[in-house]
Amino acid sequence: MSDTTDSSRRKFLKASAAVVAAIPLSTLVARKHAFAKAEAEEGHAHDYVHDAADAADHNAFQEGSRCENCAFWAGEEADGWGGCHHPDFHDVLVRAEGWCDVWVG
């Protein structure tokens, strides 16, 4: 291979690396869920709240129950937010500390 070809390849690779480095990581990681809306905001299914403590007066609330210990909890994805296997929450993230009235222990 000639020196000219190697030089062109090196320039191309450097330029490509610079372009990739300039793309914010957030644009590469597509968010697959929106966040659930708490009842106090616009209302979401099953009286969901971001903080289980806000549901303490709910007649279905059991002491200590929260999303992260619910049978529907799908695990944390980032920053205290995670997925939920319940069909009514399939397209949103819920808070690990959240709660809703279909909580199952």
Ligand code: SF4
């Ligand atoms: S079903 Fe369970 S994990 Fe899903 S929002 Fe309700 S309490 Fe949270």
